[in-house]
Amino acid sequence: MERESDYRERLKKSGLKYTKHRTAILAILAQSEPPLAAEQIYLALRERGLPANLSTVYRTIETLAEKNLLKKRSLIGDSRVLFEYNRAHHSHYLVCLGCKKMLPIRRCPLGDYEEKLERETNYTIAGHNLDVYGYCPDCREKGHRGN
Amino acid sequence: MERESDYRERLKKSGLKYTKHRTAILAILAQSEPPLAAEQIYLALRERGLPANLSTVYRTIETLAEKNLLKKRSLIGDSRVLFEYNRAHHSHYLVCLGCKKMLPIRRCPLGDYEEKLERETNYTIAGHNLDVYGYCPDCREKGHRGN
DNA sequence: TTTACTGCAAACGGTTTGCAAAAGG
DNA sequence: CCTTTTGCAAACCGTTTGCAGTAAA
Numbered sequence: 001m002e003r004e005s006d007y008r009e010r011l012k013k014s015g016l017k018y019t020k021h022r023t024a025i026l027a028i029l030a031q032s033e034p035p036l037a038a039e040q041i042y043l044a045l046r047e048r049g050l051p052a053n054l055s056t057v058y059r060t061i062e063t064l065a066e067k068n069l070l071k072k073r074s075l076i077g078d079s080r081v082l083f084e085y086n087r088a089h090h091s092h093y094l095v096c097l098g099c100k101k102m103l104p105i106r107r108c109p110l111g112d113y114e115e116k117l118e119r120e121t122n123y124t125i126a127g128h129n130l131d132v133y134g135y136c137p138d139c140r141e142k143g144h145r146g147n
Numbered sequence: 148m149e150r151e152s153d154y155r156e157r158l159k160k161s162g163l164k165y166t167k168h169r170t171a172i173l174a175i176l177a178q179s180e181p182p183l184a185a186e187q188i189y190l191a192l193r194e195r196g197l198p199a200n201l202s203t204v205y206r207t208i209e210t211l212a213e214k215n216l217l218k219k220r221s222l223i224g225d226s227r228v229l230f231e232y233n234r235a236h237h238s239h240y241l242v243c244l245g246c247k248k249m250l251p252i253r254r255c256p257l258g259d260y261e262e263k264l265e266r267e268t269n270y271t272i273a274g275h276n277l278d279v280y281g282y283c284p285d286c287r288e289k290g291h292r293g294n
Numbered sequence: 295t296t297t298a299c300t301g302c303a304a305a306c307g308g309t310t311t312g313c314a315a316a317a318g319g
Numbered sequence: 320c321c322t323t324t325t326g327c328a329a330a331c332c333g334t335t336t337g338c339a340g341t342a343a344a
Contacts, residue, residue, distance in 0.1 A: 017317085017322090017323055019318075056326070059310090062310095072224065074221050074223060076220070079307075079334080080307095094264065094270060110256055117252070121241060126244060128277065129277065129280070130276070130277045131276050133276070135270060184333090186333085200300065200301045202302080202336085203299080203300055206300080206335090210299095226309080228333085
């Protein structure tokens with residue numbers, strides 16, 4: 001787990017000023033396994049005793065994503081944009097269509113596919129987005145009704 | 148290429164009434180390689196001389212997606228929902244971060260990964276969503292500025 | 295003739311923006 | 320100080336909804 005000074009360092013390297021909100025947002029996302037939406041981050045900040053305006057949250061996460069400290073994601077059937085701490089090793093999710101739970105898939109099934117695709121297409125590959133959808137055992141028993 | 152009567156048949160099988168708009172929307176999406184957003188479909192309908200209200204377009208594509216005649220998609224950095232004709236063999240896209248062009252990837256790199264994941268997790272897998280992002284040769288030369 | 299579909303206009307929800315005040319370096 | 324960041328309120332934009340009228344079966 002990273003300390004506050006680590007986040008401070010990261011912000012500095014990205015040419016961003018240090019603020020309590022930015023540090024807290026980085027910490028919140030670093031400690032959250034699943035990606036979070038702006039409002040969830042907003043609520044988490046309140047819980048930490050560092051309430052911020054919603055628009056500040058939006059601006060901050062957008063800035064952090066531009067600097068590649070965070071990654072943007074989105075799920076089918078959810079109009080919100082989700083943000084995830086940009087970890088060294090990326091992870092995918094198996095999303096339950098019933099209860100929306102996100103089960104991390106630690107090993108990326110693509111392997112060295114990106115390099116292969118790069119050679120085949122002559123594109124410069126930047127990354128990929130993969131989510132698998134299905135029903136968890138609980139929701140399947142409940143007849144796909146979800147939570 | 149399918150004929151109007153084919154679409155009519157599909158609608159009937161799904162318990163949906165036949166309307167010119169629905170048929171046209173199916174045809175528009177069947178003929179479009181990349182997925183389209185509601186407004187693009189709305190415009191394509193006007194071009195075909197079958198103008199429909201935007202809310203009708205939204206309602207129709209949602210209905211068709213529920214019946215699995217269409218598939219929903221979404222791309223990072225685009226808040227719109229895209230709709231794609233549900234073809235027998237699914238396809239992924241290599242999306243240029245510069246010009247947003249979508250290059251179809253015909254062979255799914257996941258192979259039989261879903262079955263493997265199903266056994267490992269005891270979930271019932273319904274499908275997956277995969278997009279690869281990068282820069283096409285043109286945009287790379289322009290220094291990632293895009294169009 | 296009953297049920298499903300459509301158009302219209304208004305509402306909605308997540309996100310963005312302009313501006314003045316506050317805080318970081 | 321000078322520049323960035325923040326709060327606030329209003330705008331934005333893609334999407335959804337209620338309702339009355341119209342078309343399919």
